[in-house]
Amino acid sequence: MTKVVSRPSLSHRVNFWVRDHLIVFYGIAALIYLFAPIVVVAIFSFNKPEGRSNSSWNYFSLDAWTNICRDQNICASLQTSLQIGLGSTILATILGTLISFALVRHRFHGRSTTNLLIFLPMATPEVVLGASLLALFLSIGLPLGPITIFIAHTMFCISFVVVTVKARLQGMDPRLEEAAQDLYADEKATFRYVTLPLVAPGIAAAALLSFSLSFDDYIITSFNSGTTVTFPMYVWGAAQRGIPAQVNVIGTIMFVGSLAMVLVAQAVGRARHKR
Amino acid sequence: MVAILSKKPGEISTAPKARGRKITPYILLFPGMAWLTVFFIVPLFSLVSTSLMQRVGIDEFSPALQIANYTDAITTYSDKYLLSFKYAGIATVLALAIAYPLAYFIAFKSGKWKNFLLVLVVAPFFASFLIRTYAWQTILTDDGVINQFVAGLGILPENRLLATPIAVVAGLTYNFLPFMTLPLYSSLDRIDPRLIEAANDLYAKPFAGFRKVTVPLSMPGVVAGTLLTFIPAAGDYINAVLLGGPNDKMIGYTIQARFVQMRDYPTAAALSFILLAMILILVMSYVRKAGTEELL
Numbered sequence: 001m002t003k004v005v006s007r008p009s010l011s012h013r014v015n016f017w018v019r020d021h022l023i024v025f026y027g028i029a030a031l032i033y034l035f036a037p038i039v040v041v042a043i044f045s046f047n048k049p050e051g052r053s054n055s056s057w058n059y060f061s062l063d064a065w066t067n068i069c070r071d072q073n074i075c076a077s078l079q080t081s082l083q084i085g086l087g088s089t090i091l092a093t094i095l096g097t098l099i100s101f102a103l104v105r106h107r108f109h110g111r112s113t114t115n116l117l118i119f120l121p122m123a124t125p126e127v128v129l130g131a132s133l134l135a136l137f138l139s140i141g142l143p144l145g146p147i148t149i150f151i152a153h154t155m156f157c158i159s160f161v162v163v164t165v166k167a168r169l170q171g172m173d174p175r176l177e178e179a180a181q182d183l184y185a186d187e188k189a190t191f192r193y194v195t196l197p198l199v200a201p202g203i204a205a206a207a208l209l210s211f212s213l214s215f216d217d218y219i220i221t222s223f224n225s226g227t228t229v230t231f232p233m234y235v236w237g238a239a240q241r242g243i244p245a246q247v248n249v250i251g252t253i254m255f256v257g258s259l260a261m262v263l264v265a266q267a268v269g270r271a272r273h274k275r
Numbered sequence: 276m277v278a279i280l281s282k283k284p285g286e287i288s289t290a291p292k293a294r295g296r297k298i299t300p301y302i303l304l305f306p307g308m309a310w311l312t313v314f315f316i317v318p319l320f321s322l323v324s325t326s327l328m329q330r331v332g333i334d335e336f337s338p339a340l341q342i343a344n345y346t347d348a349i350t351t352y353s354d355k356y357l358l359s360f361k362y363a364g365i366a367t368v369l370a371l372a373i374a375y376p377l378a379y380f381i382a383f384k385s386g387k388w389k390n391f392l393l394v395l396v397v398a399p400f401f402a403s404f405l406i407r408t409y410a411w412q413t414i415l416t417d418d419g420v421i422n423q424f425v426a427g428l429g430i431l432p433e434n435r436l437l438a439t440p441i442a443v444v445a446g447l448t449y450n451f452l453p454f455m456t457l458p459l460y461s462s463l464d465r466i467d468p469r470l471i472e473a474a475n476d477l478y479a480k481p482f483a484g485f486r487k488v489t490v491p492l493s494m495p496g497v498v499a500g501t502l503l504t505f506i507p508a509a510g511d512y513i514n515a516v517l518l519g520g521p522n523d524k525m526i527g528y529t530i531q532a533r534f535v536q537m538r539d540y541p542t543a544a545a546l547s548f549i550l551l552a553m554i555l556i557l558v559m560s561y562v563r564k565a566g567t568e569e570l571l
Binding site: 035036117125127135136212223235236239 | 405544
């Protein structure tokens, strides 16, 4: 007898190795796929395009980076988008957070109707949201402009705020608040020193999500903007005649900025957790 | 997106606040619900009433009951609807095929890199939708590396990628991928690994364990992910305009052009209402078939 110990057969082990590592290779391939357009955007932000169209490489230049506002329309549209984004984020975050508290912390009649009304805007295609709002604005005679964009953005952001904050509230351990009350904290103090700090990350995430949804929206805005030009509207208009490299610069900054923000937030969260 | 799934049905918190004050929840709900009612529900009614209007002048319409707007819209544009649903359907299936292994990888194989990988998966979508799609235009362009390679294989009907349905579907698949990946991840991540171990202990081959344990438990994620991908993809027109040819325009484009450029409000309103109705019917029958009604 030479071999008693029964080891898994070679083919079995190869099988296992492939199965275990295939998924890793797959993950890497998927990440390359996800990042390909971002890399292209970043590379072409350093391009000096030959004509108007920035889609074939000419030569390296920092022009676009040092002179973002050369076409003043870019920066004007950015400013418009920032203002509308901030405004609708603030309002949607407040309205959505209040709804989440009602949904998680209270029993009341009409709960399923509320849930449905939160869910429906997310399940409605953007063209329909945009078209129906335009139908409303036309019939009541409200002139299109920053106000109508603000109304539309706030509307579709509320639902996303509710689902984000609600998840955070539901994930909280109710015993923490009970403990505070056992220690004779009144309702106000419990809310101020226990509930609010615990929900804050959820509210912050919801606000970030709202802002990026609003800042990035093209379809709904295209129905309700009138002559107002937001940043996506500018990009769409420019796409017809060739997008300037400055747009790539802004895309790259948005990407790096939000990635950095999320990673820092995660690191802070982890550090707090360890403490 | 994740949050939709992490909602456990019927969960009511036992938190010790505001018991017995019946009016508090309504005060909290009122401002937000009022906003949604006035700017989401009421507009749907304006949409319906607009869709039934009658043309009385160049840019003038009067309230009427023109059912013909609907029948005209359907007969004229039925092929656009079919095209949109076809592209959105293919993109959804592709997104599922790409996202499932990716979500599986992050949920089960990434160890301490889990959170970092999740951020990486979502990160590309922080760069604007339009800019991303425009980048795909650059990537797939006729003299680009990818197009040269694929066209060299001689399998493409038109010998190019850009301005073909392939590019439109590729763009849709890419742009709505996080809506697929995140729900899948959150349902996979919640699977108790001991259930899979138990399957292995009971001599299930790895694939059998995957098929009989992992897949059924991830179904809520599959349903949510496919819905969250399909619905926006069916109404999208950005990908079709930037990446497709003149015949690939989707119904969203027709609606936008009719409404905003041509000011043919009744037809555009009828078209959008039909789109909404079709999507709702599809979603309802799909959810019923998938047997996860508590998701809604």
